[in-house]
Amino acid sequence: MDIEQLKAFIFVANTKSFTRTAEILNVVQSTVTSRIQMLEKQLGKDLFERDKRNIKLTESGSVFLPYAERILELNNEGLKAIQLENGFRDHLIIGTTHALWDYVLFESIDNFQQTHPEVSLTLVTEHSDILIRKMIDGLIDVAIVFYPINHANIIMELIIEDSFVLVADSNFTIPDHFVLRKDLKNYNYIHLNWGGTFTGWFREVSSNQDCHLQVDHVSLLLKFLKTRNGLGFLPNAVAKRLIQQDEVVIVPFHTDIAVPKRSIYLLKRKMTKSMESSELLTNVLKEAFL
DNA sequence: CTCCATTCGTGAAAGCATCA
DNA sequence: TGATGCTTTCACGAATGGAG
Numbered sequence: 441m442d443i444e445q446l447k448a449f450i451f452v453a454n455t456k457s458f459t460r461t462a463e464i465l466n467v468v469q470s471t472v473t474s475r476i477q478m479l480e481k482q483l484g485k486d487l488f489e490r491d492k493r494n495i496k497l498t499e500s501g502s503v504f505l506p507y508a509e510r511i512l513e514l515n516n517e518g519l520k521a522i523q524l525e526n527g528f529r530d531h532l533i534i535g536t537t538h539a540l541w542d543y544v545l546f547e548s549i550d551n552f553q554q555t556h557p558e559v560s561l562t563l564v565t566e567h568s569d570i571l572i573r574k575m576i577d578g579l580i581d582v583a584i585v586f587y588p589i590n591h592a593n594i595i596m597e598l599i600i601e602d603s604f605v606l607v608a609d610s611n612f613t614i615p616d617h618f619v620l621r622k623d624l625k626n627y628n629y630i631h632l633n634w635g636g637t638f639t640g641w642f643r644e645v646s647s648n649q650d651c652h653l654q655v656d657h658v659s660l661l662l663k664f665l666k667t668r669n670g671l672g673f674l675p676n677a678v679a680k681r682l683i684q685q686d687e688v689v690i691v692p693f694h695t696d697i698a699v700p701k702r703s704i705y706l707l708k709r710k711m712t713k714s715m716e717s718s719e720l721l722t723n724v725l726k727e728a729f730l
Numbered sequence: 731c732t733c734c735a736t737t738c739g740t741g742a743a744a745g746c747a748t749c750a
Numbered sequence: 751t752g753a754t755g756c757t758t759t760c761a762c763g764a765a766t767g768g769a770g
Contacts, residue, residue, distance in 0.1 A: 458757060471739055473758060 446508045448475040449487060453497055453505050454576065454591075509593065512578055528560040530717035534725075535564035535571040536584040539658045540704075543678040545584070548728040552721060559717045575707050581714070582722055583707040586636055595708045597722075600729050602702045604638060604673045606693035609666040610686050618694035619671070621645045625652070628670030632661045637700035638673070644697050662687060675702060677729055704729065 448471075451461040458472045480487050487501035497505065536545060541563065553561060566574070568585035575583050575594055589596055606619060619627065624646065631651035633639055653668075655661050661672050662682070671691055674682070682688045693699075708722055 474738080477758095 443512065445475045445479045446512055448472050449479055449501075449508055450505065450512065451576075452476060452488065453501065456496065513593075529558040530714040531560045531562070532581045532714060532717055532721055533562045533564060533579065534582045534721070535566055535574060535580045537567060537571075537586075538565055539675070539678050540584055541565055543658060543681045545725060545728050548724050552724045556717070556720065559721070561721075572707070575709060578709065581709050581718060582725070584725060585705055585707060586702060588703070588705055589707060593710050595710060597706045597708070597726075599704045599706050599726055600677065602675050602677050602704055604634065604675055604699050604702070605679050606671055606691045607665070607674050607679050607682070607688040608671050608691050609662075609669065610689050611666070612669060612671075612689060612691070614689060614691060618692045620693075621695045621697075624671065625649070628652075628668045630655060630661055630664045630668065630670045630672045632656065632658065632672060632674075634673070634675065634702070637702055641697065641700040642673070645695055677704065 448461060452458060452472065455461055458476075461472045476487065483500070483504065485500035485504075486498050487504060489496050489498050534549075541549075549561065549563065553559070564571070564574070564580060568587050571580060571583040571585050572587065572589050574580045575589070576591055578593075584599070588598075608614075629651060631642070631654045633642070633654065633656075653664065653670075655664065658674070658678060661674075664670055665672055665688065674688070679688060679690065683690065706722055706726060708718060
């Protein structure tokens with residue numbers, strides 16, 4: 441029995457799919473099959489009931505699942521304990537997206553480490569779906585993501601219901617009237633697709649018209665806002681910090697199609713160790729959004 | 731160092747169910 | 751009924767480890 445077999449078992453149990461598990465673990469599907477088969481052979485029991493279309497845990501599988509999760513957790517704690525040999529009291533791995541690191545959480549994390557030198561941190565930058573996978577896999581302790589998740593080993597908390605604002609570079613001359621959606625193309629609109637509810641909303645707002653320039657990173661958007669004197673949408677949480685820093689200004693925007701909300705969630709792995717540090721850190725992270 | 735057995739992962743193909 | 755999706759099986763190659 442090895443860790444890879446246990447991971448395969450836990451993922452198949454959670455996803456109810458060998459194929460999905462293979463995608464998550466970055467192996468071909470038959471590898472998942474053989475790992476499960478090996479595990480079943482070693483345990484002398486079937487872990488899954490397969491019919492031709494669906495799979496579900498057998499009674500033995502259900503009994504074994506919490507033990508498998510505990511073994512994996514112990515393995516991760518062991519790895520973490522080795523990392524802590526260099527004298528830190530705790531080590532936490534935190535993940536969120538580029539935009540939130542750069543424009544919302546950077547100062548808070550910086551301050552946290554200065555006030556808590558006994559806690560070593562590893563910061564991970566990924567999209568929400570990958571962060572959630574890593575959380576489930578026990579590779580991340582704390583994450584801030586845009587999608588909710590329901591998992592036995594993860595505590596989820598809604599931080600804020602964010603929204604979007606139209607912004608421009610701080611040198612932009614704000615018009616004395618509301619910018620309307622039909623006006624966007626006359627204002628050098630630069631598009632950054634924020635995903636989720638924003639995608640559908642913007643499609644409606646723009647009447648499915650392609651944008652002249654699309655970017656995939658906030659820093660790039662800011663550069664173009666400056667050089668092209670253009671407009672672009674930012675989440676409130678990101679815009680707030682940039683307004684404080686005098687980088688951007690809000691441009692009054694009016695639309696008959698309500699600007700969508702976007703929930704931001706804090707995910708925290710249920711841990712037996714590092715609970716105190718994790719609590720301190722998550723409070724700091726939450727405060728950054730106030 | 732070489733040989734050989736074992737283990738592991740891969741792609742292709744087969745078999746089956748579901749759905750339009 | 752064909753397209754699609756899912757799991758299993760099989761042959762193959764690469765990596766690994768033990769024996770001599």
